[in-house]
Amino acid sequence: MTTPRTGDAATALTLADIARQAEPRLNPAVWDFIEGGAGDERTLAANRAAFDRIWLRPRVLTGSGVPRVGTTVLGRAWAAPFGIAPLAYHTLAHPDGELATVRAAGAAGIPVAVSTFAGRTFEEVAEAATAPVWLQVYCFLDRAITENLVRRAERAGFEALVLTVDTPHLGRRARDARNGFTLPPHVRPANLPSLDDISPAEHARARFDPALDWSVIDWLRSTSSLAVLVKGILTAADALRAVEAGVDGIVVSNHGGRQLDGVPPTLDVLPEIVTAVAGRCPVLLDGGIRRGTDVLVALALGADAVLVGRPVLHGLAIGGQDGVAQVLDTLRAELADAMSLAGVAAVDRAGPDLVTAAGPRLRSAVLRRADLHGSLSDPLMETMNFLNEIGTRHPEAISFASGRPHDGFFSTGQIFDHIQRYLDHLEDEGHTPDQIRGLMYQYGPTAGHIRELIATSLRLDEGIDVPPESLVVTVGAQEAMLVVLRALMSGPADVLLVASPCYIGISGAARLLDIEVVPVAERADGLDPGDVAQAISAQLARGRRPRALYVIPDHSNPAGRTMRLPDRRTLLDVAARHDILVLEDSPYRLVSPGLQVPTLKSLDTRRRVVHIGSFAKTMFPGARLGFVIADQPVIDVAGRTGLLADELAKIKSMVTVNTATLSQAAVAGALLAAGGRVTTGDAGPAAHYGESLRLVLEHLDKHLPAERRGDLGVDWNRPGGGFFLTVSVPFRADNAALTRSAERFGVVWTPMSYFHPGSGGEHGIRLSASNLTAAQIEEGTARFARFVEAEIGSSHDVSG
Numbered sequence: 001m002t003t004p005r006t007g008d009a010a011t012a013l014t015l016a017d018i019a020r021q022a023e024p025r026l027n028p029a030v031w032d033f034i035e036g037g038a039g040d041e042r043t044l045a046a047n048r049a050a051f052d053r054i055w056l057r058p059r060v061l062t063g064s065g066v067p068r069v070g071t072t073v074l075g076r077a078w079a080a081p082f083g084i085a086p087l088a089y090h091t092l093a094h095p096d097g098e099l100a101t102v103r104a105a106g107a108a109g110i111p112v113a114v115s116t117f118a119g120r121t122f123e124e125v126a127e128a129a130t131a132p133v134w135l136q137v138y139c140f141l142d143r144a145i146t147e148n149l150v151r152r153a154e155r156a157g158f159e160a161l162v163l164t165v166d167t168p169h170l171g172r173r174a175r176d177a178r179n180g181f182t183l184p185p186h187v188r189p190a191n192l193p194s195l196d197d198i199s200p201a202e203h204a205r206a207r208f209d210p211a212l213d214w215s216v217i218d219w220l221r222s223t224s225s226l227a228v229l230v231k232g233i234l235t236a237a238d239a240l241r242a243v244e245a246g247v248d249g250i251v252v253s254n255h256g257g258r259q260l261d262g263v264p265p266t267l268d269v270l271p272e273i274v275t276a277v278a279g280r281c282p283v284l285l286d287g288g289i290r291r292g293t294d295v296l297v298a299l300a301l302g303a304d305a306v307l308v309g310r311p312v313l314h315g316l317a318i319g320g321q322d323g324v325a326q327v328l329d330t331l332r333a334e335l336a337d338a339m340s341l342a343g344v345a346a347v348d349r350a351g352p353d354l355v356t357a358a359g360p361r362l363r364s365a366v367l368r369r370a371d372l373h374g375s376l377s378d379p380l381m382e383t384m385n386f387l388n389e390i391g392t393r394h395p396e397a398i399s400f401a402s403g404r405p406h407d408g409f410f411s412t413g414q415i416f417d418h419i420q421r422y423l424d425h426l427e428d429e430g431h432t433p434d435q436i437r438g439l440m441y442q443y444g445p446t447a448g449h450i451r452e453l454i455a456t457s458l459r460l461d462e463g464i465d466v467p468p469e470s471l472v473v474t475v476g477a478q479e480a481m482l483v484v485l486r487a488l489m490s491g492p493a494d495v496l497l498v499a500s501p502c503y504i505g506i507s508g509a510a511r512l513l514d515i516e517v518v519p520v521a522e523r524a525d526g527l528d529p530g531d532v533a534q535a536i537s538a539q540l541a542r543g544r545r546p547r548a549l550y551v552i553p554d555h556s557n558p559a560g561r562t563m564r565l566p567d568r569r570t571l572l573d574v575a576a577r578h579d580i581l582v583l584e585d586s587p588y589r590l591v592s593p594g595l596q597v598p599t600l601k602s603l604d605t606r607r608r609v610v611h612i613g614s615f616a617k618t619m620f621p622g623a624r625l626g627f628v629i630a631d632q633p634v635i636d637v638a639g640r641t642g643l644l645a646d647e648l649a650k651i652k653s654m655v656t657v658n659t660a661t662l663s664q665a666a667v668a669g670a671l672l673a674a675g676g677r678v679t680t681g682d683a684g685p686a687a688h689y690g691e692s693l694r695l696v697l698e699h700l701d702k703h704l705p706a707e708r709r710g711d712l713g714v715d716w717n718r719p720g721g722g723f724f725l726t727v728s729v730p731f732r733a734d735n736a737a738l739t740r741s742a743e744r745f746g747v748v749w750t751p752m753s754y755f756h757p758g759s760g761g762e763h764g765i766r767l768s769a770s771n772l773t774a775a776q777i778e779e780g781t782a783r784f785a786r787f788v789e790a791e792i793g794s795s796h797d798v799s800g
């Protein structure tokens with residue numbers, strides 16, 4: 001419906017025309033209050049200029065017909081992809097204020113976000129509204145004030161809450177300060193009578209909560225059942241945090257340039273936020289919308305809709321409800337015209353190919369995650385970041401999540417001793433000073449220059465007798481996994497079997513290389529060779545080619561299970577019978593107490609095992625030094641025979657070129673100091689880690705005794721070594737539960753679902769105490785038990 005135009009309004013063809021007509025109708029101080037921004041108003045100007053830098057690239061002969069400008073947001077149909085942004089005191093522009101606004105918006109079929117500082121009561125606004133109304137929320141120091149506002153709005157029929165998150169206090173607005181601006185006598189915060197006696201500039205200083213954090217989202221949800229959007233997001237990191245907090249929508253906003261001057265225009269940051277959100281909730285934008293083409297540009301860059309601000313007040317000033325209707329009609333008509341001429345049939349058809357940057361001032365590169373490798377959108381890739389973020393946000397929490405070695409076993413001074421010992425060793429072996437300098441300062445051989453020392457250590461500690469040339473020294477075990485998978489997996493039919501649950505590093509490396517991972521579920525006593533044989537047969541029946549099986553046979557990460565010796569021998573027979581390799585990763589053997597079961601590699605007489613090792617858990621985590629034993633023969637087309645290690649070195653040369661010589665020197669010096677045996681220096685650590693594991697189990701038994709955990713449906717395994725044990729619980733142990741555990745109980749753990757390729761583990765928790773003191777273990781298990789009790793109690797309350 002088009003609003004008839006009379007008088008001056010008839011000559012207003014654009015929103016700029018309406019603004020020009022509005023200015024003389026308003027008191028100059030009121031005009032400055034509406035139009036002004038913070039600081040030097042750079043961001044205010046940049047919001048508009050950002051749209052001027054973008055050109056539309058129309059497509060012709062698209063057969064698009066009459067464009068469809070409607071859209072759906074939060075389950076409600078909008079007649080156009082724009083709504084009205086929250087604006088304080090519509091009564092500054094017209095006595096009817098928000099009542100005129102919502103009536104015009106209702107006729108236009110679009111929503112209105114009503115400011116906390118509205119000039120009319122929520123009840124009046126809701127009664128006048130015929131389209132959705134949302135409440136814009138500021139969080140006050142006195143939470144009871146905010147709670148009362150929210151509950152009033154919900155009772156009145158408001159449909160969502162828009163939490164403004166960029167306003168711990170108001171920005172420095174020079175125009176208002178120069179004008180000494182205060183509200184006219186007839187304009188008051190109708191829903192906050194207690195603030196009648198102070199100016200807008202004093203509202204935030206006196207009443208807003210400057211210490212607001214992400215916990216406010218949960219608090220808002222506890223006070224209301226309404227959808228929650230957050231307004232004021234300008235970075236991808238905050239967008240991700242908002243999604244993790246469970247918001248229902250995001251408004252990309254810099255408060256119309258009225259808060260922190262010098263932040264980027266909203267249009268410039270929109271693409272990175274859209275990419276980060278990845279469709280998990282609607283993304284809206286405000287700031288600088290003055291034309292229908294501006295709306296189309298925002299849609300093309302990923303916004304689901306936009307919110308229009310100051311032009312609505314301009315419309316109120318020139319004609320009350322009719323003036324607002326004129327603004328909305330103009331914007332809708334311009335949008336429809338632009339879509340028609342650009343060949344865009346519907347708002348959801350507007351994509352980034354529709355726009356380009358203008359002239360030589362090209363905008364910064366913004367990449368769409370959809371155009372990057374698919375692994376980057378896989379939730380698997382976010383798991384470690386999420387754990388790190390939880391730990392950073394809650395530094396006081398006791399963490400059972402980390403599998404890092406105990407800091408007390410390392411001394412800074414030893415670094416220099418180890419390196420000097422290795423330099424002395426080189427000199428004793430007859431290397432000249434020039435050769436030693438070149439060995440330490442230059443790149444060095446790709447396969448590593450301490451292979452002889454590692455081979456000696458393996459023979460002494462593990463009974464693995466392999467030639468040094470079958471080894472490749474890698475940047476941690478993670479690089480070893482990557483180069484092995486790249487070498488073995490040559491086509492789309494090749495699959496990797498993994499003992500499941502499995503270490504996240506192997507499934508992550510496989511995802512990066514687009515390798516299909518097939519889980520083989522571990523049993524309580526470790527991997528069963530019969531299950532492996534069945535999995536191989538099933539994959540062959542699918543036309544797949546199982547190339548290798550990855551397994552941590554000793555004190556596995558994450559489950560803490562250990563394969564029995566008979567099963568190890570049988571597994572090697574299965575591998576030989578089905579012509580696959582076994583990728584053995586066993587970093588926890590030498591830091592576990594007692595006699596260990598022989599490694600698969602020490603039992604390997606047919607060269608079926610590729611053994612991956614690391615010094616991270618034993619001698620020197622920070623050196624990031626690993627290795628791989630790849631003694632399998634490789635025959636080329638000419639019949640020449642080499643080793644798989646040689647092929648891995650080729651791949652490594654294109655990944656890291658070589659492993660850092662200083663890291664190799666430090667680890668070599670540590671091996672020399674221990675007479676070539678890792679176990680010589682690891683008697684203390686093995687006893688410590690064994691005691692830590694024993695203490696965790698003892699205190700879990702104390703805080704959740706057998707009868708009580710039977711009632712609760714809670715259980716855990718009892719590993720004989722390693723860093724990890726697994727707790728099974730009757731509730732979903734997901735990221736949301738982990739967040740509650742950290743925030744409310746001060747204890748952090750790892751969800752077992754991280755370690756299950758595909759799905760599984762939703763009711764499992766991994767605990768590690770490798771880097772905790774006895775006192776931390778005692779207190780941490782008590783907190784963990786309280787969390788489990790509370791979570792189960794909460795689950796029962798909901799289900800009941």
